[in-house]
Amino acid sequence: MATQEFITHSAEETIALGRTLAGTLSPPKLVLLRGDLGAGKTTLVKGIAEAFDAASAEDVTSPTFTLVHEYRGPQANLYHIDLYRIDTPRQLETLGLDDLITNNSILLIEWGEKFARFERERDVEIALERVDDREQRFSEPVSQRAPEGSAELIEEGISENVRRIRITTP
Numbered sequence: 001m002a003t004q005e006f007i008t009h010s011a012e013e014t015i016a017l018g019r020t021l022a023g024t025l026s027p028p029k030l031v032l033l034r035g036d037l038g039a040g041k042t043t044l045v046k047g048i049a050e051a052f053d054a055a056s057a058e059d060v061t062s063p064t065f066t067l068v069h070e071y072r073g074p075q076a077n078l079y080h081i082d083l084y085r086i087d088t089p090r091q092l093e094t095l096g097l098d099d100l101i102t103n104n105s106i107l108l109i110e111w112g113e114k115f116a117r118f119e120r121e122r123d124v125e126i127a128l129e130r131v132d133d134r135e136q137r138f139s140e141p142v143s144q145r146a147p148e149g150s151a152e153l154i155e156e157g158i159s160e161n162v163r164r165i166r167i168t169t170p
């Protein structure tokens, strides 16, 4: 098992990482995208879809309600899938995801870890999380580096835009 770790500081950097990462993804692939709401899973897909000439970043939007978005490129068909609203195996069945798994396809699945089968079938797992960017500058835990009177320093260090992105290939 190999894990690579990246830090991004903006949505643009995450899109750029997605473009780079796309070079390592050749179909067929099943990619699990893990992370909390707003972690940046869909943002990463924007870069992947661009690199495959399958869609522009603006055209890639969250499949929260539609559940599956298809982006066709010359080398691969990408399926961006959001299982946040899918709870039962029966609901999952109705999506017919098995029909999407072909030699030519890359499935990019958000919230797929809700179902054991995707944990088993995944080729790549990408975990995104917000990080407090102070972590990069100090090694001690946050509580130890916030003595009273250091509010200014702390405020300067806080950013909403920093993400840690771990890519694991089993």
Ligand SMILES: Nc1ncnc2c1ncn2[C@@H]1O[C@H](COP(=O)(O)OP(=O)(O)OP(=O)(O)O)[C@@H](O)[C@H]1O
Binding pocket: 008, 009, 010, 011, 012, 013, 014, 035, 036, 037, 038, 039, 040, 041, 042, 043, 044, 062, 084, 110, 160, 161, 162, 163
């Ligand atoms: N470094 C970053 N990487 C990715 N997104 C970032 C970053 N910094 C800020 N953002 C913002 O965070 C939000 C990420 O939203 P996105 O839809 O990609 O999350 P998501 O993980 O797909 O969430 P959901 O589970 O709700 O679908 C966007 O508004 C994006 O602009």
Ligand SMILES: [Mg+2]
Binding pocket: 041, 042, 043, 062, 063, 082, 110
């Ligand atoms: Mg999303």
